[in-house]
Amino acid sequence: MKGACALSTWPCRTTPFHGLKCKQHDGLVELVGIAEDCACFAQQFCWCAHCSQRLQPLPGVAPSTIGRMRARRRAEFVAGRLCAIQSLKSLNSPATAPAEGPDRAPVWPDNIIGSITHSGHWALSIAAGRQHYSGIGVDLEEQLSAQSAAEIRAQVFSEWERQRFGIDVDASLTGLAFSAKESLFKALYPITRQHFGFHAAHIVDKPRNGFMQLRLDVDLDPQFRKGRQFDVQYDYFGDRLLTWILVGKTRTNTSHTNDR
Numbered sequence: 517m518k519g520a521c522a523l524s525t526w527p528c529r530t531t532p533f534h535g536l537k538c539k540q541h542d543g544l545v546e547l548v549g550i551a552e553d554c555a556c557f558a559q560q561f562c563w564c565a566h567c568s569q570r571l572q573p574l575p576g577v578a579p580s581t582i583g584r585m586r587a588r589r590r591a592e593f594v595a596g597r598l599c600a601i602q603s604l605k606s607l608n609s610p611a612t613a614p615a616e617g618p619d620r621a622p623v624w625p626d627n628i629i630g631s632i633t634h635s636g637h638w639a640l641s642i643a644a645g646r647q648h649y650s651g652i653g654v655d656l657e658e659q660l661s662a663q664s665a666a667e668i669r670a671q672v673f674s675e676w677e678r679q680r681f682g683i684d685v686d687a688s689l690t691g692l693a694f695s696a697k698e699s700l701f702k703a704l705y706p707i708t709r710q711h712f713g714f715h716a717a718h719i720v721d722k723p724r725n726g727f728m729q730l731r732l733d734v735d736l737d738p739q740f741r742k743g744r745q746f747d748v749q750y751d752y753f754g755d756r757l758l759t760w761i762l763v764g765k766t767r768t769n770t771s772h773t774n775d776r
């Protein structure tokens with residue numbers, strides 16, 4: 517893709533995701549109904565010389581912040597923030613880009629929680645009012661080749677998962693586990709401020725019909741202890757996999773069990 521413009525070779529489609537209703541919205545794709553009370557927007561972006569010159573200024577972000585970034589990082593940052601701004605707008609929140617915190621996690625307005633992801637030429641953001649959810653994590657990944665899956669399998673799967681799913685788990689399940697656990701980290705880190713790795717949670721059962729569950733294998737804090745379970749949703753488009761987790765205010769979409 518070096519030298520060429522990704523947007524001219526792969527124009528934005530109105531329904532890039534298989535199982536989600538999408539509509540075009542000011543150059544962004546709105547993923548309608550990804551979850552109740554959530555706003556979700558995706559955008560294709562490119563970091564070629566032509567597109568880099570046409571990057572819009574971001575409300576709430578000093579031009580010097582973006583000016584220091586390399587072309588690709590700058591394009592990712594701007595696209596992710598534009599998705600976030602559109603999510604905030606549709607939640608009737610001021611349309612200002614979330615700042616980048618010291619840990620690089622986005623800093624959302626006090627009454628909003630959200631998550632931003634990007635992979636390849638796509639960026640995506642989900643946000644919701646704090647009254648609806650306590651955590652949101654979203655992760656977009658390139659689907660793994662058999663070779664890449666083999667390389668990261670031991671890193672991604674816990675001992676329990678290796679026994680449950682076999683040591684030669686296929687690339688699809690490896691990719692799902694990787695992305696779901698990334699989403700879990702992004703959902704829980706802003707609440708717990710605890711760093712945790714892939715072995716801190718395991719897939720409860722084989723993913724099915726865009727739905728899977730993760731269960732914590734460690735105590736993160738008094739609220740998120742070993743055994744706490746999280747619903748994960750996923751969808752595919754093109755060569756990409758999207759996973760997302762919404763941590764409810766109540767136990768309506770998470771549950772707690774002591775058995776494995």
Ligand SMILES: [Zn+2]
Nearest residue numbers: 521562564567
């Ligand atoms: Zn371009």
